Structures are given as C-alpha cells and as structure tokens.
Amino acid sequence: MPAVQETIDQVRSIDVDQYKYGFETEVEMEKAPKGLSEDVIRFISAKKGEPEWMLQWRLDAYKRWLTMKEPNWARVSYDKIRYNDIYYYAAPKNNPAPKSLDEVDPEILKTYEKLGIPLREQEILAGVEPRNRVAVDAVFDSVSVATTFKEELKKAGVIFMPISEAIREYPDLVRQYLGSVVPVTDNFFATLNSAVFTDGSFVYVPPGVRCPMELSTYFRINEKNTGQFERTLIIADKGSYVSYLEGCTAPKRDENQLHAAVVELVALDDAEIKYSTVQNWYPGDAEGRGGIYNFVTKRGDCRGRNSVITWTQVETGSAITWKYPSCILRGDNSRGEFYSIAVSNGMQQVDSGTKMIHLGKNTTSRIISKGIAAGKSENTYRGLVSAHRKATGARNFTNCDSLLIGNQCGAHTVPYIESKNASAVFEHEATTSKISEDQMFYCLQRGLSEEEATALIVNGFVKDVLQQLPMEFAVEAQKLISISLEGSVG
Amino acid sequence: MLEIKNLVVQIEDKRILNGLDLTVNNGEVAAIMGPNGSGKSTLSYVIAGKEDYEVLDGEILLDGQNLLEMEPDQRAAAGVFLAFQYPLEIPGVASMTFLKAAINAQRKARGEGELTTPDFIKRVNAAAGQLEIPKDMLKRALNVGFSGGEKKRMEILQMALLQPTFCILDETDSGLDIDALRIVSEGVNALRSADRSFLVITHYQRLLNHIVPDTVHVMSSGRIVKSGGKELALELEANGYADYRESEAA
Ligand SMILES: Nc1ncnc2c1ncn2[C@@H]1O[C@H](COP(=O)(O)OP(=O)(O)OP(=O)(O)O)[C@@H](O)[C@H]1O
Numbered sequence: 001m002p003a004v005q006e007t008i009d010q011v012r013s014i015d016v017d018q019y020k021y022g023f024e025t026e027v028e029m030e031k032a033p034k035g036l037s038e039d040v041i042r043f044i045s046a047k048k049g050e051p052e053w054m055l056q057w058r059l060d061a062y063k064r065w066l067t068m069k070e071p072n073w074a075r076v077s078y079d080k081i082r083y084n085d086i087y088y089y090a091a092p093k094n095n096p097a098p099k100s101l102d103e104v105d106p107e108i109l110k111t112y113e114k115l116g117i118p119l120r121e122q123e124i125l126a127g128v129e130p131r132n133r134v135a136v137d138a139v140f141d142s143v144s145v146a147t148t149f150k151e152e153l154k155k156a157g158v159i160f161m162p163i164s165e166a167i168r169e170y171p172d173l174v175r176q177y178l179g180s181v182v183p184v185t186d187n188f189f190a191t192l193n194s195a196v197f198t199d200g201s202f203v204y205v206p207p208g209v210r211c212p213m214e215l216s217t218y219f220r221i222n223e224k225n226t227g228q229f230e231r232t233l234i235i236a237d238k239g240s241y242v243s244y245l246e247g248c249t250a251p252k253r254d255e256n257q258l259h260a261a262v263v264e265l266v267a268l269d270d271a272e273i274k275y276s277t278v279q280n281w282y283p284g285d286a287e288g289r290g291g292i293y294n295f296v297t298k299r300g301d302c303r304g305r306n307s308v309i310t311w312t313q314v315e316t317g318s319a320i321t322w323k324y325p326s327c328i329l330r331g332d333n334s335r336g337e338f339y340s341i342a343v344s345n346g347m348q349q350v351d352s353g354t355k356m357i358h359l360g361k362n363t364t365s366r367i368i369s370k371g372i373a374a375g376k377s378e379n380t381y382r383g384l385v386s387a388h389r390k391a392t393g394a395r396n397f398t399n400c401d402s403l404l405i406g407n408q409c410g411a412h413t414v415p416y417i418e419s420k421n422a423s424a425v426f427e428h429e430a431t432t433s434k435i436s437e438d439q440m441f442y443c444l445q446r447g448l449s450e451e452e453a454t455a456l457i458v459n460g461f462v463k464d465v466l467q468q469l470p471m472e473f474a475v476e477a478q479k480l481i482s483i484s485l486e487g488s489v490g
Numbered sequence: 491m492l493e494i495k496n497l498v499v500q501i502e503d504k505r506i507l508n509g510l511d512l513t514v515n516n517g518e519v520a521a522i523m524g525p526n527g528s529g530k531s532t533l534s535y536v537i538a539g540k541e542d543y544e545v546l547d548g549e550i551l552l553d554g555q556n557l558l559e560m561e562p563d564q565r566a567a568a569g570v571f572l573a574f575q576y577p578l579e580i581p582g583v584a585s586m587t588f589l590k591a592a593i594n595a596q597r598k599a600r601g602e603g604e605l606t607t608p609d610f611i612k613r614v615n616a617a618a619g620q621l622e623i624p625k626d627m628l629k630r631a632l633n634v635g636f637s638g639g640e641k642k643r644m645e646i647l648q649m650a651l652l653q654p655t656f657c658i659l660d661e662t663d664s665g666l667d668i669d670a671l672r673i674v675s676e677g678v679n680a681l682r683s684a685d686r687s688f689l690v691i692t693h694y695q696r697l698l699n700h701i702v703p704d705t706v707h708v709m710s711s712g713r714i715v716k717s718g719g720k721e722l723a724l725e726l727e728a729n730g731y732a733d734y735r736e737s738e739a740a
C-alpha cells in the first residue's frame with residue numbers, strides 16, 4: 001500500500017502540533033455588525049438579495065431561537081459560547097459574488113491552490129479521466145466564491161449552485177424542500193442556522209438522471225471571530241443518483257470559532273444519495289487552546305420507496321464535534337447507511353453518531369462506526385435506532401469499534417434502541433481495543449518503525465469505512481488520519 | 491556471528507536468564523532444547539529487543555554490533571528475525587500489505603530503494619509457492635482466523651522474503667501437521683547458507699530430522715547447561731531432561 005508510505009513521509013515532514021491548513025488569507029472583508037439581532041439578519045438577507053419569504057423564515061427562526069436553550073446532553077465540555085461576540089457574516093469586500101473565476105480575488109484563488117482544491121476546469125480536465133472529474137463549490141467564510149462545471153451539469157439537468165443563488169433562481173424548489181427534513185424548530189443549533197445561514201450548496205438531480213460527476217463543496221473559515229453557518233440542500237428526484245463530498249479547513253487561532261451547519265437530503269422513489277465528509281477543521285493546539293466548535297445537524301429523508309442515503313464521514317478536526325448524520329427511512333424498502341471514522345487526539349472532544357428512524361416497511365439500515373482516540377481526547381459514539389409501529393420488517397445492523405492509543409484518552413459508546421414493531425430485527429456489536437504491546441513488538445520485529453506500525457494498524461482498523469469513500473478521497477483521508485495521530489506514539 | 495556473553499535478564503523482579511553464554515557461527519544451525527519455562531522464548535525476545543525485559547548484565551553481539559543498544563526495528567534491519575511461538579494477528583491489514591510494508595521499511599533502513607510492485611509480487615509468489623501457501627490467504631488480514639499451522643507457515647514466508655542473517659525459530663514445529671512440517675523444513679533448509687545462521691528452539695527430535703542442526707544446546711533455568719552435536723538431541727529424546735535438572739539443583 002503506497003499510501004502508507006506516503007502517510008509516513010507526510011507525518012515526518014510536519015512538526016509536532018502542526019496543522020497543515022492553518023494559514024490565513026489576507027483579503028479585505030466586509031462584515032455584518034458584530035452580534036446577533038433582527039438587524040443583522042436583515043443585513044444578511046439583503047446582502048444575498050433574498051425574497052421576502054426567506055427573510056420572514058429567518059426572522060421566525062430567530063424569534064424561536066431566543067426561546068431555546070443550548071443542549072447539554074453530549075459528552076463534551078467547553079467554555080460558554082458568547083453569541084453576541086461572533087460576526088455572522090463576512091465576505092470578501094471586493095466582489096463578493098464573482099461571475100467567473102477571473103473575477104475572484106487572486107488571494108482567494110491562491111488559498112484554494114494551497115489547499116489543493118481545483119477551481120479551474122481546464123486544469124481538472126487536463127490528463128484526468130472524465131469520470132474522475134469533480135465539480136467544486138468553494139465557500140469562503142459566508143459566501144460561495146466559485147462553482148465549477150455548472151454549465152456542463154446544467155446540460156445534464158443537474159442544478160449545482162450556491163444556495164443563496166438557488167433561493168433567487170429556483171425559489172419554488174428551495175421553498176418546497178428547505179426545512180422539510182430539519183425543521184426550523186429542530187434544535188438550538190439548527191434553529192440558529194435557520195436564522196443566520198449564509199452559504200452552502202444546492203443540488204437538484206432531475207428524475208432518472210445519474211449525476212455525471214462527483215459534486216463537492218469545500219468550506220473554508222478564514223475571518224477571525226466569525227461563525228460559519230452553512231446550509232446545504234440536496235434533492236435527488238425519482239430514480240436519480242448523486243455522490244457529494246464536502247471538505248473543511250480553518251486557520252490556526254487561539255480563539256474558538258463556531259461552525260453550525262445544517263444539511264438536508266431528500267431522496268425520492270428509487271433515488272440514491274451518497275454524502276461523504278472529510279472534516280478537518282482546526283482542532284486546537286496540544287493544550288486545547290483554539291479550534292472549531294463544530295455543531296452540525298445533518299439529516300437525510302428517504303422519502304420515496306427503495307431510496308438509499310449513505311453518509312460517510314471521516315472526522316479528524318475540530319475542538320468539539322457534535323454531529324449525528326441521520327436517516328429517516330420513510331419510504332418502504334428504503335435504506336440508510338452510516339459509515340464513520342472519528343479520530344481524536346490532543347484535547348479534542350468528539351460526540352458523534354447517527355440516528356436511523358425506521359418508519360416504512362422493510363426498511364434497512366447499517367451503521368459502521370470506528371472511533372480512534374489518542375492523546376487526552378474523548379471520543380463518544382452516540383446512536384439511536386428506532387422502529388415505528390408500521391415499520392414491519394425493519395432491520396438494522398450496528399457495529400461500533402473503538403481503538404485507544406495510549407492510556408490518557410477515553411472511548412465511549414452510547415447506543416439507544418427503540419422498537420415499537422415486534423418484527424423489527426436490530427443487531428448491535430461493539431468492541432474497544434488497544435494496540436497491544438505484543439502487536440507493536442511484532443511489527444517492530446519485522447522492521448516497521450513505531451509510526452509505521454501505528455499507521456498500518458490504524459489503517460487496518462478503519463478499512464471497512466475507507467472503502468466506502470470515493471477512491472481519490474480515500475487516499476486523502478488515509479493520510480489525514482495518520483497526520484491527526486501524529487505525536488500519539490513514542 | 492552471534493555472541494551472547496553472561497546474559498542476565500529479569501522481568502518483574504523474576505530472574506529468568508542467569509548468565510547465559512552462547513555463540514552461533516555464520517552458517518551454523520544451532521538447536522536449543524530445554525524444559526518448559528527454562529527461558530527459551532525469553533532469550534529469543536531479548537535478542538529481538540522486546541520491551542519489559544530488564545537486562546542486568548551481559549552482552550549480545552551480532553557481527554560485532556551491540557544489539558542491546560538498538561531498537562527492535564533497527565535489529566530487524568540489521569538482520570535479526572524471530573519466527574514467533576505465537577504469531578500476532580493484525581486485523582484489517584492484508585498479509586500482502588504487511589509484507590510489503592515490512593520489506594520496504596527494512597530496505598529503507600538499509601538505504602536501499604523500495605521494491606517495485608511487480609518485483610515484490612514475483613518474490614511473494616515464488617516464496618508462497620514453495621511453502622504451499624494459497625494466494626487467497628495472502629489477501630486475508632495477517633494471521634486473523636489462520637489455523638495454528640497456517641500462522642507458522644506465514645512466519646516462514648516472512649523470513650524467506652526478509653532474507654535475515656540471524657533467524658530464530660521458536661517452536662515453529664508446534665501446530666504443524668506431518669506434511670506441513672516437511673514443507674516448512676524444506677523452506678528453512680533452502681535458506682541455509684554460509685552467511686546466515688539459525689537458532690532453532692524445539693522440544694522434538696522430529697523437527698531436527700528435517701532441519702539437521704550443527705550444534706545442540708540444552709537450556710535449563712536460564713542457562714546453557716550442555717552443548718554438543720546433533721546426537722545430543724537423540725540422547726535427550728531417549729532420557730529426558732532429568733540429568734540436567736539435577737545438575738541445576740546440585
Ligand atoms: N511477563 C512475565 N512475568 C513473569 N514471569 C514471566 C513473564 N514472562 C515469562 N515469564 C516466566 O519466565 C519463565 C520462562 O518463560 P519462557 O517463555 O521463556 O519459557 P520457554 O522456555 O520458552 O518455555 P516453553 O517451552 O513452555 O515455551 C517462565 O517461568 C515464565 O512463566
């Protein structure tokens with residue numbers, strides 16, 4: 001496996017505690033006044049040129065949010081978030097809505113180049129098999145700065161654009177689906193997002209269309225003291241298929257920054273959505289200073305018969321992760337899948353998992369979760385599998401494995417199971433293991449270094465899940481995992 | 491050449507090796523026999539560099555290099571190979587992947603370039619063929635769900651591919667059926683050469699019928715108490731260790 005070697009080289013090439021994506025971009029930004037108020041929401045809505053209904057939606061969410069309390073049931077602890085010390089909108093001053101790449105601030109283009117995100121279609125085309133092409137929507141703080149392959153996708157009937165643009169161009173579609181999976185009132189962070197969301201992607205795949213390329217969104221937080229409130233909505237109409245990937249990074253800073261996203265997926269009859277995440281927000285330093293607070297609500301609705309939604313996530317970043325990508329299995333015979341690798345090191349805290357809500361007949365779900373804890377981190381899997389009264393023949397298989405590296409970290413598994421239908425069959429397996437000294441010695445005896453051995457054993461541990469990722473991202477993810485574990489051995 | 495002088499080792503305050511002396515010349519096959527618990531596996535672990543063993547006295551030199559000052563992976567790169575009495579399982583890591591990682595790690599440590607994939611596959615196929623290891627076993631996670639005999643064969647496959655200069659076989663014969671014993675022994679014999687030596691730990695003469703040793707050493711209570719030629723093993727087979735236990739007590 002050459003990737004293992006590459007991983008090691010990469011690990012060696014960076015200093016301890018060195019987050020590779022931690023640089024800052026110097027661009028002049030326009031911001032909303034600090035803090036949260038009706039005026040700020042009106043400001044955001046006006047900046048986006050939104051119709052009146054959208055503004056009303058936001059204001060209703062804000063009113064609701066003022067009455068809500070921040071949840072505290074997760075196994076994470078953090079300093080109180082002061083919501084009035086955050087900027088809710090920050091966009092490059094110079095042309096916040098560029099029409100083509102030529103209009104994008106060169107500093108921003110450089111940023112994406114440094115991050116390895118291809119924004120120039122010609123460059124992507126050069127020498128690459130057409131089927132490996134990836135269309136990218138690049139979101140920089142509160143705005144989308146570029147979306148590639150829009151025209152070509154349009155020819156196939158696929159709509160892929162920033163959600164703020166979709167609100168203007170396809171208001172009926174957006175209105176029909178926005179908030180239909182994650183209601184405005186769903187939870188504290190989702191409601192906050194509904195009030196202040198800034199950008200994210202919108203995807204619509206028409207009936208019977210297989211999306212001709214991977215779609216992806218790349219989120220970058222750059223501006224200081226700014227929250228990122230991304231909103232993504234993906235609709236796969238009858239018999240269609242789409243694979244979507246999101247990636248995230250942020251500069252290194254001593255202060256914490258809030259990321260509260262909402263992602264909604266809708267799969268109609270016979271449609272399939274694959275949603276993959278490689279989350280690598282800045283995790284904070286070894287003492288736990290700084291890092292992103294990642295409070296995210298992601299939910300997919302298998303609304304149609306035989307529909308399929310697959311969540312795959314590789315979570316290596318963030319100081320706090322609070323995230324449960326879920327599936328509502330409404331359509332008969334629909335299927336939900338959740339594959340997760342959550343790596344925590346240093347002082348990171350992860351509370352993540354999924355919910356599989358079986359409503360329709362013969363619905364099936366599968367959960368494979370791999371938690372890897374190193375350093376002084378805490379890593380919790382929290383999952384719910386439930387069967388409604390009418391969910392005859394519902395089936396779930398859950399497998400949660402935890403791997404501990406060192407003895408100062410913790411791994412926890414909190415599974416909930418609720419079944420109101422006697423025919424439902426739910427299976428649950430869980431293991432917690434350590435890299436044993438004997439295993440390590442065996443590898444060393446064969447000539448592997450401790451770093452190489454750890455990378456090899458960890459790669460073996462997460463293999464089932466890595467296989468679910470699109471090939472190019474699997475290699476990337478494998479590297480990321482090893483980098484995240486850097487300094488955890490020896 | 492491996493030279494061990496006055497080796498004293500303890501683990502958790504328990505003395506296990508008590509002033510052990512042993513020399514194995516280049517090209518030599520030395521057999522070590524001895525009662526259960528006499529310290530044979532401990533000796534092999536200490537040569538290979540396992541943590542937890544406290545070396546109180548003595549030295550181990552491989553071709554003049556002081557092994558006790560080297561990390562286990564450095565010792566491996568210097569040519570030490572241990573075929574484990576109980577090989578470990580590495581879940582999720584295909585045997586092929588593991589083999590390639592190990593070979594390349596050692597090559598790198600010696601300043602050599604990586605093997606190309608076709609070259610690697612050619613070598614694996616040849617060695618696996620000789621040891622009658624089916625190809626699909628190489629695709630499975632290393633040692634996971636392997637039978638006792640399959641694990642032992644996999645150890646010898648690794649030895650054949652890594653081409654070490656000092657090979658320790660810790661009860662490689664246990665768990666092997668009659669045919670496998672022959673196949674594995676042939677594999678080992680094929681590796682015998684003037685610049686490679688072996689330390690073969692076993693309880694039974696039948697292995698030594700296949701891998702004929704140059705010298706036989708009897709170990710008891712952490713010391714070599716008798717050394718001789720291959721006929722010493724036959725004598726032990728007939729009389730057991732009673733004499734040597736007494737000599738300990740005396
Ligand atoms: N970690 C340990 N703590 C305490 N005692 C140990 C430890 N490891 C080994 N020993 C003891 O050291 C002694 C030698 O063990 P060793 O495994 O080297 O014997 P052996 O000669 O290989 O035996 P066998 O023929 O059964 O394989 C035994 O009495 C064993 O119980």
Ligand SMILES: [Mg+2]
Binds near residue numbers: 530531660
């Ligand atoms: Mg033993």
